[in-house]
Amino acid sequence: MKPPVRIVVALLGLVASALLAAGCSDLGAGGLDGPTETAEAAPGPGNGELTISNWPSYIDRNTVSDFEAKTGISVDYIEDVNDNNEFFSKLQPTLQNRDPAGRSIFVVTDWMANKMHNLGYLQKFDQKSVAPAMANLVPSLQHPAFDPNREFSLPWQSGMTGLVVNTAKAPDIKSINDIFDPQYKGKITVLSEMRDTVPLIMKADGINPEDATADDWLNAIDKLKEAVDSGQIIGVTGNSYINDMARGDVVAAIGWSGDAIQLQADDPDIQFVMPEQGCILWSDNMVIPVGAPNPAAAYEWMNYVYQPENQAQIANYNYYFSPVKGVKPYLKKINPEAAKSPLIFPTESFTKNCSTQPDPPRLDTAEIEKAFQSLVTGG
Amino acid sequence: MKAVNWIRERGVMIFAILVVIYTLLPIAVIIAFSFNDPAGKFNFTWQGFTTQYWGDAFAISDLNKAMLTSLELAAAATIIATILGTMIALALVRYQFRGRRMANLLIVIPMTSPEVVIGAALLSMFVYFQVSTGFITLLIAHIMFSISFVVVVVRSRLIGFDRRLEEAARDLGADASTTFRTVTLPLIAPGLISAALLAFALSLDDFVISNFNSGTTVTFPLYIFGAAQRGIPVQVNVFATMLFMLTVVAMVVTVLQQRRAEKLASVRPDQEDGTTPGLPASAPATATS
Amino acid sequence: MGAWAKSKGTPYFLMGPGLLWLTIFFVLPMLFMLSVSLYQGSLDTTFEMTWHFENFKTAITDFDTQFVRSFIYAGAATLLCLVIAYPLSYAIAFKAGRWRQVMLLCVIAPFFTTYLIRTYAWQTILSNDGTVVNVFQTLGILGDDGTLLKTPTAVIAGLTYNFLPFMVLPIYASLEQMDTRLIEAGRDLYSNARTAFFKITLPISMPGVIAGTLLTFIPAVGDYVNATFLGSPNQAMIGNVIQSQYLVTKDYPIAAAISFIMMALIVLMIAIYIKFAGEESLMGDEAEVVTAK
Numbered sequence: 001m002k003p004p005v006r007i008v009v010a011l012l013g014l015v016a017s018a019l020l021a022a023g024c025s026d027l028g029a030g031g032l033d034g035p036t037e038t039a040e041a042a043p044g045p046g047n048g049e050l051t052i053s054n055w056p057s058y059i060d061r062n063t064v065s066d067f068e069a070k071t072g073i074s075v076d077y078i079e080d081v082n083d084n085n086e087f088f089s090k091l092q093p094t095l096q097n098r099d100p101a102g103r104s105i106f107v108v109t110d111w112m113a114n115k116m117h118n119l120g121y122l123q124k125f126d127q128k129s130v131a132p133a134m135a136n137l138v139p140s141l142q143h144p145a146f147d148p149n150r151e152f153s154l155p156w157q158s159g160m161t162g163l164v165v166n167t168a169k170a171p172d173i174k175s176i177n178d179i180f181d182p183q184y185k186g187k188i189t190v191l192s193e194m195r196d197t198v199p200l201i202m203k204a205d206g207i208n209p210e211d212a213t214a215d216d217w218l219n220a221i222d223k224l225k226e227a228v229d230s231g232q233i234i235g236v237t238g239n240s241y242i243n244d245m246a247r248g249d250v251v252a253a254i255g256w257s258g259d260a261i262q263l264q265a266d267d268p269d270i271q272f273v274m275p276e277q278g279c280i281l282w283s284d285n286m287v288i289p290v291g292a293p294n295p296a297a298a299y300e301w302m303n304y305v306y307q308p309e310n311q312a313q314i315a316n317y318n319y320y321f322s323p324v325k326g327v328k329p330y331l332k333k334i335n336p337e338a339a340k341s342p343l344i345f346p347t348e349s350f351t352k353n354c355s356t357q358p359d360p361p362r363l364d365t366a367e368i369e370k371a372f373q374s375l376v377t378g379g
Numbered sequence: 380m381k382a383v384n385w386i387r388e389r390g391v392m393i394f395a396i397l398v399v400i401y402t403l404l405p406i407a408v409i410i411a412f413s414f415n416d417p418a419g420k421f422n423f424t425w426q427g428f429t430t431q432y433w434g435d436a437f438a439i440s441d442l443n444k445a446m447l448t449s450l451e452l453a454a455a456a457t458i459i460a461t462i463l464g465t466m467i468a469l470a471l472v473r474y475q476f477r478g479r480r481m482a483n484l485l486i487v488i489p490m491t492s493p494e495v496v497i498g499a500a501l502l503s504m505f506v507y508f509q510v511s512t513g514f515i516t517l518l519i520a521h522i523m524f525s526i527s528f529v530v531v532v533v534r535s536r537l538i539g540f541d542r543r544l545e546e547a548a549r550d551l552g553a554d555a556s557t558t559f560r561t562v563t564l565p566l567i568a569p570g571l572i573s574a575a576l577l578a579f580a581l582s583l584d585d586f587v588i589s590n591f592n593s594g595t596t597v598t599f600p601l602y603i604f605g606a607a608q609r610g611i612p613v614q615v616n617v618f619a620t621m622l623f624m625l626t627v628v629a630m631v632v633t634v635l636q637q638r639r640a641e642k643l644a645s646v647r648p649d650q651e652d653g654t655t656p657g658l659p660a661s662a663p664a665t666a667t668s
Numbered sequence: 669m670g671a672w673a674k675s676k677g678t679p680y681f682l683m684g685p686g687l688l689w690l691t692i693f694f695v696l697p698m699l700f701m702l703s704v705s706l707y708q709g710s711l712d713t714t715f716e717m718t719w720h721f722e723n724f725k726t727a728i729t730d731f732d733t734q735f736v737r738s739f740i741y742a743g744a745a746t747l748l749c750l751v752i753a754y755p756l757s758y759a760i761a762f763k764a765g766r767w768r769q770v771m772l773l774c775v776i777a778p779f780f781t782t783y784l785i786r787t788y789a790w791q792t793i794l795s796n797d798g799t800v801v802n803v804f805q806t807l808g809i810l811g812d813d814g815t816l817l818k819t820p821t822a823v824i825a826g827l828t829y830n831f832l833p834f835m836v837l838p839i840y841a842s843l844e845q846m847d848t849r850l851i852e853a854g855r856d857l858y859s860n861a862r863t864a865f866f867k868i869t870l871p872i873s874m875p876g877v878i879a880g881t882l883l884t885f886i887p888a889v890g891d892y893v894n895a896t897f898l899g900s901p902n903q904a905m906i907g908n909v910i911q912s913q914y915l916v917t918k919d920y921p922i923a924a925a926i927s928f929i930m931m932a933l934i935v936l937m938i939a940i941y942i943k944f945a946g947e948e949s950l951m952g953d954e955a956e957v958v959t960a961k
Contacts, residue, residue, distance in 0.1 A: 053595070056605070056606075056608070056609045057420075057609055078441060078595075078597070079441060079605070080595060080597060080605060082605055082608050083916070085915075085916045085917075086915055086916055089914070089915045089916060089918055090512070090593065090594055090595060090915065091594065091595060092918075093502075093505060093506050093509070093510065093511060093512045093594065094511040094512060094513065094594050094595070096509055097509060097511050099511050101511070101513060101594055101595040101596075102595075103595070186815065186818070228900075228901050228902065229902065231900075231902060234818050234900045235818070235900055235901070236901055238608060239608035239609045240607065240608040240609070242421075242609060242610070243421065243423075243607070243608075243609075243610065243791075246419065246421040246423075246610070247421070247423060247424075247795050247796070247797070248796060248797055249795060249796045249815070249817060249818075262419075262420070263419070264419075265418055265419030265420065266417075266418060266419030266420070266421050267419075369917060370917060370919070373912055373913075373916060373917045374730075375901060376901055376904070376908075376912055376916075377731075377734065377901065377904040377908050377909045377912050378733065378734065378900075378901040378902050378903070378904035378908075391755050391758055391759045391763060392759050392763045392764070394755050394756070394759065395755060395756045395758075395759030395760065395763070395764070395771065398752055398755075398756045398775070399756075399771060399774045399775060401829075402774065402775050402778050402779075402829075402832065403774060403778060404793065405778065405786045405789035405790055405793065405829070406777075406778045406781060406786075406789075408789045408792055408793060409781070409785055409786070409789050412789075412792070423791070423792040423795065424797075463685050463686035463689060464686060466682040466683065466685065466686055467682065467683045467686040467687065469682050470678075470679035470680075470682035470683040471679075471683075473679075474678065474679035474682075476676075476679040476680065482683055482687060485687055485690050485691070485694075485695070486690070487938070488694075488935070488938070489690060489694050491882065491883070491886050491934065491938055492886070492931065492934065493886060493887060493889060493890020493891075493907070493930060493931075493934065494887065494890060495890045495891075495892060495907040495910050495911060495927070496698075496701075496890060496910070496927045496930060496931050497694070497697075499701065499910055499914050499923060499924070499927050500694075500697035500698050500700065500701040500927065501693065501697045502914060503697060503700045503701045503704050503920065503924060504693075504696060504697040504700045504701075506920075507700055507704075519693055520693070522689060522693075523689060523690060523693040523694055526686050526689060526690060527690075530686075580780045583782075584780065584782055584783050586783060586784055586893065587891075587892070587893070587907075590911075590915070591914065591915070599782065600782060600783070600784050603782065603784045603785060603788070604784055607784070607788055607897070611785075611788060615785065616785070619781055619782055619785045622780070622781055622782065623777065623778070623780075623781040626777050626780040626781065627773065627777050630773055630776070630777060631773070634769060634773075
C-alpha cells in the first residue's frame with residue numbers, strides 16, 4: 001500500500017481553501033436585506049391558484065371544494081405544518097430568497113407569526129381586501145400583543161393547551177401536578193411546543209407565566225427534565241402524542257383541546273380535562289408571506305372561512321375555539337351537541353384561570369429554547 | 380455423528396426460515412392493515428376486513444401528489460445517476476490511470492457515511508449559497524447518493540465481462556461505436572438494469588437526506604413521516620403493498636432476464652459465477668447470482 | 669482497442685462528470701460543514717466565522733450521552749445482525765438448494781418497501797396491547813407491567829431489523845463464492861464438520877463479515893428514525909441530536925461539530941478497514957481479496 005501522502009495533501013488543500021472562502025464571507029444573516037416592512041399585498045381579481053400550508057386535522061372534507069366551487073379558485077391545501085419550528089426551519093432557506101415556495105398562506109402559532117414578521121418574511125394585509133373577515137373577528141382576538149391591529153395575522157382557530165386524559169385508565173388526573181404521580185410512570189407525554197408545556201408547569205408551581213423570569217422558565221424545564229430522565233414522562237412530542245393515546249400506551253398528556261374530541265372516535269374515554277390551574281390559550285394564524293403568488297385569492301379564502309356558516313362547518317370538524325362571530329346558530333343547525341361544547345364556545349368561567357401563551361424573556365430565549373430542546377433529545 | 384450432523388444442518392435451515400419469517404412479519408402487518416377498517420383515524424388495531432381503501436386508493440390528493448413527486452424524482456435521479464455511474468465504472472474497470480485510489484475513495488466514502496451527516500452537510504452548503512431548497516436540491520442529493528451504488532453494481536458486472544467478444548466484433552469490422560452498441564451494451568444491460576432499479580429504489584425510499592433538503596417539497600417518505608404524527612391513512616398501507624408487489628415483480632423479472640443473458644453469454648469459456656457486489660443494497664444484482 | 673479507448677484522457681473523461689458531482693455535492697458540503705462548525709451565532713441573528721473551536725468541546729460535553737448511547741445501540745444491533753445473518757447466509761448459500769433465490773428474495777424484498785412504514789409497523793407489533801408484549805408477559809420475559817415500545821430493546825430491535833440486509837449480503841456474497849470442494853477437502857482433512865467450519869469456511873467468509881459489520885454499524889450509528897418511532901427521549905441517539913439541532917433549534921455550528929466528530933470516527937473506522945482489506949473490497953471484491961492473499 002502506497003503512502004497516501006498525496007491524498008492527505010490534496011484534502012488539506014481543499015479544507016484550507018474552503019475555510020478561507022468561508023472566513024471571507026459571512027453566512028447570510030437571517031432575514032431579508034433591505035427594508036423589512038414590506039409593501040401591502042395588492043388586491044386583484046380572485047382567480048387562479050391558491051396554495052395553503054396548514055396543520056393536519058384542521059379542516060373538514062368539504063370546505064376546500066365548496067370554496068373552489070364558489071370562487072373558481074383552485075386550491076392546493078397542504079397539511080405540512082407539524083411543528084412551528086420544524087416548518088420554519090424547512091422554509092427558511094427559501095423564505096430568505098423572498099420565495100415562499102408557492103404558498104400564499106401559512107398557518108402558524110402567534111409567536112411564530114411574530115417571529116416571521118420580525119424577520120421580514122410576512123406581508124401586511126391590504127385591510128380593505130380583508131375587511132369582511134376582520135368584521136367578523138371575535139373581539140377577544142382583535143388586539144393581541146404581537147399584532148395589536150391585526151396587520152399581518154388573522155386567526156385560523158384558537159385553542160387551549162391543557163390535559164388530554166384517558167379517563168378510564170387515569171380517572172384522577174385533574175391537575176398538572178398529577179402527571180408527576182408515580183403510578184402513571186411511563187404513561188405521560190408533554191408537548192414539544194415549548195410555549196405550551198413550560199407555562200403550564202410554571203402555573204402548577206404557582207408562577208404566573210406572563211411575568212415569569214428566565215429562571216422560572218429554566219426551573220420548570222429542569223423539573224420536566226428530571227421527569228423525562230426518570231422515565232415518568234415518556235415522550236416530548238408534537239402531534240404524534242395522539243398516536244400513543246389512541247393506542248392506549250399513554251394515559252395522560254399535555255395536549256390540545258381539539259385533539260381530545262377527535263380521539264374519541266378511537267377511544268371514547270379520552271377527554272379534555274381543564275387543569276385546576278387553568279390552561280394556555282393560543283391562536284394559529286393565517287399569514288401571507290412576502291412573495292406570495294396570489295394574495296388576492298388569499299384574501300378571498302380568509303373572507304370565505306370568516307363567513308359564520310362556513311366557519312361552522314370547520315368548527316364542527318376540529319372542535320377548536322372559533323375566532324368568528326355568530327357561528328353558534330349555524331353550528332346548532334348541523335350539530336346541536338357541538339354547539340354546546342365549551343371547547344368551541346368557552347364560557348368565561350371555564351377559561352377563567354387560563355393565560356395567553358407567553359414568550360420567554362426575550363434576551364434569554366435562545367438559552368431557554370436550547371434547554372428545552374435537550375428534553376426532546378434526552379441527555 | 381451422522382444424526383448430530385443431520386440435526387445441525389436442519390437446525391441452520393430452520394433458523395434461516397425463522398429469520399425469513401421475521402423479515403416478512405412487518406410486511407405481513409402492512410399488507411393486512413391495508414384491508415383494515417379503522418374506527419377512527421388510527422390504523423393500528425384490527426377492526427374488520429374491508430377492501431374499501433383499495434377501491435379508494437387514490438382518494439387522498441396529498442398522498443398522490445407526494446407519490447408522484449417521488450416517482451418523478453426517482454426517475455430523474457435514476458437516469459442521471461445510472462449514466463454518470465456507468466461511465467465511472469467503465470473507467471475503473473477498463474483503464475489504468477493515475478488517481479484510481481482517490482477515485483475509489485470518492486465512491487466508497489459516500490456509501491459509508493451516515494445519511495444524517497450527508498443530509499446535514501448538503502443543507503449547510505445550500506444555506507450558505509442561499510439556494511432555495513426544493514425539488515432541485517432533492518434531485519441533486521438523490522443523484523449524489525445513488526452514483527456510488529450504480530458504480531458498484533455495474534462495475535461487478537463489467538469485471539466478469541469477456542473482452543474477447545468485443546475484439547471479435549472489431550475483427551469482424553465493426554467500429555468502436557457499433558461494437559459498443561451491439562456487443563458491450565447488450566451484455567452489460569442486465570447490470571445497468573439492476574443498477575437503475577437499485578438507484579430507483581434508494582431514491583424512492585430515502586427519508587433522512589430528503590428531510591434535510593426538501594424545503595416544502597413532499598415526497599412519499601416525507602408524507603408518511605408527517606402523517607405518522609396524526610395517524611397514517613389506510614391508503615399508505617395500500618401504496619406500500621403495491622410497492623412491495625412491484626419490487627417482487629421487478630426482482631423476479633431481473634432474475635429471469637439475467638439468467639437469459641447468462642445463457643446467451645455462456646459462450647465465454649471462463650464464466651464467472653454471476654456477480655457478487657459486497658454491498659447490501661445491490662440486492663437485485665446479488666439476487667441473480 | 670478502438671482509437672477512443674487508447675487516449676490517455678479517456679478514463680478521466682469518463683469519470684469526470686460523476687466524480688465532479690460527488691466532489692461538488694459530497695466533498696464540498698463536508699468541507700462547508702467543517703467550516704460551519706467553527707462559526708458562532710445562528711441563522712436568526714448573525715452567523716460569523718470566528719474559528720470557534722469551542723463548538724467541538726460543547727458538542728462532546730453536551731452530547732456525550734447520546735454519542736455513547738449511539739455507539740452502544742449500533743454495536744448491539746450490529747452484533748445481533750451478525751448472529752442472525754451468518755447462519756442465514758450460510759443456509760441460503762449451502763443448504764437452500766433450489767430455494768436459494770426465493771429465500772434471498774424473501775430476505776431482500778421487504779427492504780425495498782419504504783423504511784418508514786416498516787418501522788411504523790414495528791410500532792404496531794410492539795405496542796403495549798400487542799401480541800409480542802402479551803406473549804413475552806405470559807412467558808415471564810417481561811413483567812406484567814413490562815413494555816417494549818419506548819425502551820432500548822425496541823430501538824435496538826428496530827435497528828437490527830432495518831439494517832439486517834447490510835449484513836446478510838456481504839456475508840452471503842463471500843460464502844457463495846466459496847468453492848465447496850474446499851469444504852469437502854476440509855472435512856477429509858479434519859474429519860469433523862465443526863473443525864472444518866472454523867478452519868476453512870469462517871476464515872474465507874471473514875472479509876464478508878468485516879464488510880457487513882462496517883456496513884451495518886455505520887448507518888445504524890447515525891440513524892434517528894428508529895429512535896424517533898420506537899424510543900423515548902431517553903433513547904435519543906446522536907442522529908436525533910443532529911436532526912433537531914439542524915431542523916429545530918437551528919444551532920448549525922454545534923450540529924456541524926457533532927456531525928463532523930461522527931464523520932471523523934467513521935472515516936477512522938473505514939481507514940482501519942481499508943488498511944487491512946483494501947478500498948476496492950468495499951466495492952464488492954471480497955473474493956479477489958481472498959485469492960490475492
